[in-house]
Amino acid sequence: MSIEESLAGLAEQNGPDLEARVFAGWLTAPSRLGDVHVAVTGAGVQYLRSADGTPGESFAETYRERFGRPLRQLSKAPRGLLPALKGSKGQGPDLDVGGLSEFERSVLDVTSRIPAGQVRPYGWVAREAGRPAAVRAAASVLARNPVPLLVPCHRVVRGTGVLGDYMYGAERKRELLSAEGLDVDGADAATARGELFVASDTTGIVCFPSCHHARRITGPHRRPFRKVDAARAAGYRPCRDCRPAAVA
Missing domain, CATH: 1.10.10.10 (Winged helix-like DNA-binding domain superfamily/Winged helix DNA-binding domain)
Structure with a gap:
């Protein structure tokens, strides 16, 4: 009898509380990366990896080596997991x-x-x-x-x-x-030009280029900078949303 079978028998004899302490659950779910294997404990999602070319048994073994617990397959995904894997906005699942x-x-x-x-x-x-x-x-x-x-x-x-x-x-x-x-191609081009920060001469605010505020700056009012300190020296205030001062 394997260790997992012995543990399963012990858990079944002592009820669901012990079973939850012994085992984590796992399932395969669709995501923006294709199918993924997901391990879930009573506290939330603990581990996630691509299922591409990885059998469930291999995922379970990798999980056990990293976290020290065996896995049992789940029949139902935890609340919020499937929408989050698809990129939907809103409350995602709890994480362990x-x-x-x-x-x-x-x-x-x-x-x-x-x-x-x-x-x-x-x-x-x-x-x-x-x-x-x-x-x-x-x-x-x-x-x-x-x-x-x-x-x-x-x-x-x-x-x-x-x-x-x-x-x-x-x-x-x-x-x-x-x-x-x-716009990943646009981001590549801006990086090549050394435009790591963008300021607006109408608002007096400097942002990361991908910030939603920066995306609204029209061409004539865009002021690119390589360093946020240079933008501050020119009189621009760091954006309170994207907080580019965090890399000063």
Whole structure:
């Protein structure tokens, strides 16, 4: 008898409370990345990975190695999961990030608040998470993101403005951002010109180029900057919504 079978028998003898403590549940669901495998505990979604070429048994083994618990298949997705995987606005599912460090949770929380169709650099994430010098550490946290899509690490880019890599490939990152409304080719062109920030000479405010305020600035009133400090020196105030001062 396998360990999982022994645990299942013990859980069945002692009721659903013990079963919930022993096992996490898993299911396969459709998403913007195609089908994904999702692991769920009583506290929320804990782990998500692409199902492309990955059998459920392999996902369960990877999960057990990382989190130390066996999985049982679920018949029903938790509330909010399916709409969130499709990119719908609204309340997503609860997330189980209790096993992460305080900094890791902060990085994921900050990243989860980046609006759809907008991007922010790793330096912004690190500063918003309370550790401005920990840019590489923030990037490492997102490289290991246990719940991509639900925590949209595809919306975080390099400090140079380059969109950069993604755990499922740079092209998938571009596809996700484009589907959310970001002009990725335009963003590439602006980055090549060194336009990492954009100010409006009518409002006196400087933003990240993908900020919804920046998108409304008409051509004659756009003032590009490579550094936010240069914009501030020219008399522009950092946007209170996208907070570009976080990378100063």
